[in-house]
């Protein structure tokens with residue numbers, strides 16, 4: 001028996017599942033796992049079905065206001081439909097076991113997992129259960145892009161292996177809740193990327209940001225998380241990773257995807273640029289950058305210099321002065337002086353970065 005579970009990034013549903021699984025395991029004493037960029041290795045030693053189920057059920061209760069403990073049925077309308085305490089424990093067991101069964105001459109169908117590619121031999125009754133059913137259907141119906149190569153609504157032949165089943169059932173855990181423009185509308189987001197390290201970081205930055213206010217726009221949340229990442233990690237990302245950062249936005253059973261234009265992602269992930277933006281510390285300037293309105297920075301600079309002159313002459317700044325479009329602290333001479341040294345540098349770096 002292998003002593004560890006190794007997981008590689010796949011589609012967003014699975015990646016969210018892996019992050020959710022880590023949260024489940026995070027509450028268990030002595031669990032050891034290692035996050036490498038390309039994979040996650042979890043030591044099986046010390047893991048047991050009972051404890052994993054308890055933690056999963058607790059997190060599920062917090063998140064979805066439903067629980068499976070003691071449930072023997074009656075869960076048709078639940079997020080994970082038709083599941084019971086036992087069926088979930090079965091899935092945990094499969095994850096912990098070594099399922100390869102190499103050399104065994106079991107009869108049945110040889111299936112290939114749509115997510116991890118592993119093959120598995122199952123009998124006919126089990127085959128039915130292996131198909132993507134409403135056990136995950138709640139979310140999958142909403143999201144044809146999750147499995148881009150399949151027309152599974154017409155031909156529901158996506159198959160999930162035993163090892164991936166429980167992981168998929170953890171996908172709801174890392175979603176972060178925010179408030180939509182309509183207060184009754186619950187929006188949940190998860191930031192996905194091809195790297196587990198990056199996924200975990202970005203989602204935790206987003207979570208921190210949302211602790212201050214639940215009303216941020218998705219664009220802003222992603223932008224700020226990228227900025228934080230650049231400043232804290234000071235690492236260069238490959239183009240493939242950079243271009244594949246996206247936010248999964250869940251509104252009820254509807255799934256949307258949001259990403260920033262490549263140029264903006266590139267800019268926010270640059271350590272020097274990110275630091276300059278942070279130093280300026282002005283939401284209006286940040287919004288211009290997020291919107292890709294870079295030439296506005298030149299204008300901001302012009303009005304800033306004008307304002308500095310006015311302030312030096314002790315002139316009053318009118319509430320409708322163009323400077324107010326760019327700065328909140330437009331009356332603060334010391335602040336503007338500081339920014340006047342940073343903004344031109346920032347503008348230059350941005351142009352350099354996007355090759356204009």
Ligand SMILES: [Zn+2]
Pocket residue numbers: 113114115116117118160161162163164
């Ligand atoms: Zn699999």
